[in-house]
Amino acid sequence: MAAIREIKVDVAVVGSGPGGQKAAIQAAKLGQQVFLVERELELGGASLNSGTIPSKSLREAILDLTDFRERSFYGKDHPVPAVSIDALNHRLAQVLAAERAVVMRQLRKNGVHWLHGVASFTDPHTLEVTDGEGQLVARIWAKQIILATGSRPRHPAGITFDGQVVVDSTQLLRIGRVPRSLIVIGAGVIGSEYASFFAALGVPVTVVDQRDHMLPHLDSEVGTHLQGALSQMGLRFIGNRRWLTVARVGDMARVEVDDGANPDTHETLEADVVLCAVGREAQVDGLAIERAGLELTPRGYIPVNELFQTAVSHIFAVGDLIGHPTLASTSMEQGRLAARHALHALARPFPEVYPQGIYTIPEISFCGATEEELRDRGVHYEVGRAYYYEIARGQIEGADVGMFKLLFHAETLEILGVHIIGRAATEVVHIGQVAMTFHARLDFFVETIFNYPTYAEGYRIAALNGFNKIPAR
């Protein structure tokens, strides 16, 4: 039996996703000795191995290999080129290998040590690390501990996931074939993104959700736009329905759903594959948090204060483990901030204004309030819009589906919300984000020269449209 390593460090980090990586690197940059523990053989967490990077790589591969961006010039009836799973996987493998190399290089460059194994507390300062067989390989004593163990797909009771026909979002990446047809249960971000990718690929896709439209947290006008674009791609959305049974029957997936209007009537759907995307849950099993004196919130997350500090003052937690907003982008910053707080380095609070990107086809991004939120709060607001067909860049690139929507205070003109659907939305949203961070007013966009032709010019067109709606000043 190999000797058990006894390790004493300043900072131990559990989990190598975006939260753990940035926490470890920040702590190392502050001159601390840092040890990171990761359960999987590959570093990078869900973000790199089963979530953000694979899904976005798949999206780009589908857009390129199906000539999706060309289609608007040739009409809806232009046939979708057949794309093999090998072609998709070839590209995916290259991106993942390159990104993994970047993660390793960054950790190495900053002197972060890492260890493969499952970490669990034995007391508030000590973690035991076991290997795949459950054998103890190391014991780590750390002054400060940062937990970043992320999340995994929720598996509702009553559904048997077989990894081939009935799958979650992690398993979907490994089915080794392009499904001939797909049912997606759950029209949240992950379900909607994958549904749109496969619809773009020409796969018949049906999305089922108990709510009446997809992505209900969106500004509803943007949501309507999305749904229109998806149904033009042939995607079928069945809202106000609950799944009753999900099962593999022979080689097919069979899903029974109730009828929202008539609960006694059931509809049976069949497809090659069913993706269950009904939320994610924090990954705490194996950590033995009770031995550290920690408890979970009723929803299963680790509670933290605004410094990302848990109820035990030297233990911090970040990323999906602490719940909303559960994004790679925010987890990274939480990790960096947690390390700074743990080490008493100067740190600003977590930003109030940050964007969310949803990589459906078409993509969506927003920051700030929705129109519904402003209405509920009784804010005196106005709206400026620019449609992609009005933006020269959109015409040039065949991106005629999309909209910029700027929400601003009708008296002060301060920008209160930026919502974009359409090509490059997740990039150009940052202009609005910066403007909002500095409390910019609508006239900033009217008086600013943008490169022409660009998508960013949409800000100016939307601002001019908004300006026309307020009394002359």
Ligand SMILES: Cc1cc2nc3c(=O)[nH]c(=O)nc-3n(C[C@H](O)[C@H](O)[C@H](O)COP(=O)(O)OP(=O)(O)OC[C@H]3O[C@@H](n4cnc5c(N)ncnc54)[C@H](O)[C@@H]3O)c2cc1C
């Ligand atoms: C399909 C999909 C698409 C997504 N797309 C986006 C997107 O476009 N943009 C975006 O910002 N976010 C996206 N996300 C969300 C993003 O991936 C997560 O928010 C992010 O990965 C969370 O980072 P994290 O550091 O908290 O944890 P994770 O990335 O989940 O990493 C946690 C790590 O901890 C390890 N671990 C767990 N327990 C232990 C233990 N006891 N001991 C040792 N190691 C342990 C795990 O093996 C894992 O590697 C997506 C997620 C999914 C599933």
